[in-house]
Amino acid sequence: MTGTAGTSGSGLRAEQKRRTRRGCVCPAGYHGSMRWTRVVTLALATVLARVAVAEPERAGGSPEAAKRPPEDAGPTEGDGLREDGGPHGDGGSREHGGPNPDPGHDPVAPRASAQAEEATGAGQAAVAGAPAERRPGAPAVSAGRRAAAIAVAIFPGVLLRGAGSWVAGAHRAARRLAATGAIGFATLAAGGVPIGVSASNPYTIWPGVPLVVAGTGVFLSSWLADVWVAAGGGALTAWPIALPPWSIDVATTWQHDAYRERALLGAAGHVELGRLGLDASGYVDAGNAWRSGEAGVRWRLLGPPPTGRAVGDGSRVVVRAAARLDRDDGDRVTLAAAEAELSGRLDLDRLDPAIRGSFLALSAGGGFTRTSYPRGRHDNAALLLAGFAWGAYLGDRGEVAVFYDHRRDGLAGGLAASRGAGFVGSFGASAELRVHGPWAVRGALQVGNAWVTTLGVRYLGGR
Numbered sequence: 001m002t003g004t005a006g007t008s009g010s011g012l013r014a015e016q017k018r019r020t021r022r023g024c025v026c027p028a029g030y031h032g033s034m035r036w037t038r039v040v041t042l043a044l045a046t047v048l049a050r051v052a053v054a055e056p057e058r059a060g061g062s063p064e065a066a067k068r069p070p071e072d073a074g075p076t077e078g079d080g081l082r083e084d085g086g087p088h089g090d091g092g093s094r095e096h097g098g099p100n101p102d103p104g105h106d107p108v109a110p111r112a113s114a115q116a117e118e119a120t121g122a123g124q125a126a127v128a129g130a131p132a133e134r135r136p137g138a139p140a141v142s143a144g145r146r147a148a149a150i151a152v153a154i155f156p157g158v159l160l161r162g163a164g165s166w167v168a169g170a171h172r173a174a175r176r177l178a179a180t181g182a183i184g185f186a187t188l189a190a191g192g193v194p195i196g197v198s199a200s201n202p203y204t205i206w207p208g209v210p211l212v213v214a215g216t217g218v219f220l221s222s223w224l225a226d227v228w229v230a231a232g233g234g235a236l237t238a239w240p241i242a243l244p245p246w247s248i249d250v251a252t253t254w255q256h257d258a259y260r261e262r263a264l265l266g267a268a269g270h271v272e273l274g275r276l277g278l279d280a281s282g283y284v285d286a287g288n289a290w291r292s293g294e295a296g297v298r299w300r301l302l303g304p305p306p307t308g309r310a311v312g313d314g315s316r317v318v319v320r321a322a323a324r325l326d327r328d329d330g331d332r333v334t335l336a337a338a339e340a341e342l343s344g345r346l347d348l349d350r351l352d353p354a355i356r357g358s359f360l361a362l363s364a365g366g367g368f369t370r371t372s373y374p375r376g377r378h379d380n381a382a383l384l385l386a387g388f389a390w391g392a393y394l395g396d397r398g399e400v401a402v403f404y405d406h407r408r409d410g411l412a413g414g415l416a417a418s419r420g421a422g423f424v425g426s427f428g429a430s431a432e433l434r435v436h437g438p439w440a441v442r443g444a445l446q447v448g449n450a451w452v453t454t455l456g457v458r459y460l461g462g463r
Contacts, residue, residue: 141168141232149230153223157230161222164230165354173229173354180351181222188215210364210386213406217388221348221360224390224402229354238357238393240314240347241434243306244460246271251442251456253283255411257449262290264411266456272306275299279322289329296322303345308460310396314359317344332374337409339367341385361389361401369409383409387425398433398440405446412448423449432458 141149146168153164161181162174191211194204228234249268255261268281277298284291303316319342326335343363349356367383384406391401406425408414414423426448434440438461444454 146230146232150227153227153230157226158223162226164226168230168232170229170234170352170354173352174226176352177222177226177229177355180225181219184215184218184220184222186215187211188219191215206366206384209384209406213386213388213404214362214364217360217362217390217404221388221390225348225351225355225358225360228358228392233358233392234349234354234356236357237395239310239312239396240304240359240393241396241398242304242309242311242314243270243272243277244308244438245306245462247458247460249281249442249456249458251454253411253452253454256451257413262286264290266454274305275301277306277318290327292324292326294322294324296320306462308462313347313350314393315345315347315350317342319343320365334372335369335409336372337367337369337383339365339383339385341365358390358392359399361387361391361403363387383407394431394433398431400429400431402429403427408448410448411450412446412452413450414448416449428452434460 149164149168152167157163160178162177165171165174165177188211191208192215195201195208195212198204247270249266249270251266251268253264253266255264263286264283265286266281266283268279271278277300279296279298280294282291282293298318298320301317301319303318304311304314319340321340322338324335324337324339326337328334341363342365343361345359345361347356348358348360363386365385367385369381369383371379371381373379386406387404389401389403391399393399404425404427405412408423408425410426412426412428414425415427417424426446428444428446430442430444432440432442438459440458440460442454442456442458444452446452446454
């Protein structure tokens with residue numbers, strides 16, 4: 001939640017106008033945004049349809065059916081969140097650092113083959129040459145049973161975690177998803193009950209909201225992961241991709257809220273210097289009446305190095321700090337913000353091999369904003385950051401995700417909290433796909449009190 005200091009004089013009207021724009025949802029006029037919504041929805045539906053009809057590979061099938069990452073993927077420092085593992089590409093064992101008894105074993109595989117064989121429930125033979133964590137994790141399932149598993153995962157699976165996985169025959173994954181959902185719900189309650197009992201007292205807001213957001217993210221992700229397993233998503237060949245050494249991004253963004261339609265042009269650059277990452281981005285509207293710029297620095301605590309190539313494990317932990325400056329000439333308002341955030345991503349095949357190809361991301365942090373008005377008036381406010389995302393890898397070409405962002409000072413703003421006081425954040429979906437060589441396209445739809453649609457092109461350098 002954000003809290004503000006007092007506002008007086010002419011600044012009050014501008015502040016009320018700003019808050020009204022952030023908190024009002026227009027019931028009409030969304031036709032342009034809805035067209036983009038249909039496009040994004042159709043694209044996501046196509047991906048899910050392909051997952052639903054995919055059948056797990058049979059044991060003893062062709063080795064080509066279980067594709068391996070490119071041979072030039074190179075070593076993956078921090079892969080498996082181990083900083084002290086053995087050699088990765090010279091016959092050493094990643095798990096124990098000792099000699100690898102099988103010279104033909106893929107050095108990129110971070111999990112042992114026994115784990116994948118245990119997940120089959122029938123001790124299926126490993127596909128020759130395939131990394132252990134990408135081998136088929138369950139017997140073949142008929143189309144009728146697959147459809148039933150998907151239906152059960154949606155309901156009653158929305159309440160009974162793991163129901164779809166159980167019908168699909170992935171019993172261990174079902175038990176682990178049920179436990180994960182219970183942990184998420186308990187975390188949500190641990191943060192939400194004190195907030196409700198104290199009527200949103202600030203002393204409960206700051207520790208409680210990150211727990212609520214994280215618990216909600218784990219709880220919802222366990223449901224989406226159950227649908228993923230039921231649909232056979234774990235049978236797809238999918239590899240996470242490490243960050244590129246550097247990249248340049250150009251995008252166009254359309255913002256619609258209750259008061260305006262605004263077209264924005266944005267550009268961003270990212271550079272990875274070992275564990276250190278540097279970011280810079282900017283936006284300007286078509287009339288140059290609104291401008292925004294941001295600069296940030298990141299430090300990778302755990303995770304694969306920035307090679308831009310397919311890796312065995314995309315899990316990572318990153319700490320980030322950033323400063324931003326927004327200027328709105330129409331409202332004569334300037335917003336300056338400074339923030340810090342800790343974020344992490346976990347590949348869900350760490351929970352069970354049957355959930356391979358999907359991931360969960362969580363983040364939490366805080367910051368400070370200063371809003372300046374004419375005649376020297378200003379407001380100071382605290383900024384509470386939190387968010388979660390669940391996503392899936394698109395082979396070795398990109399990823400799709402659905403997410404929640406708790407911040408309300410961005411383009412999307414925040415949704416009114418219905419009967420509750422204040423606002424929640426925004427929801428959205430995003431996708432990034434490498435189309436040719438170093439070129440990639442990305443798109444996003446984010447809904448708060450404003451609808452924000454983004455379509456961009458990214459050049460991935462240093463690969």
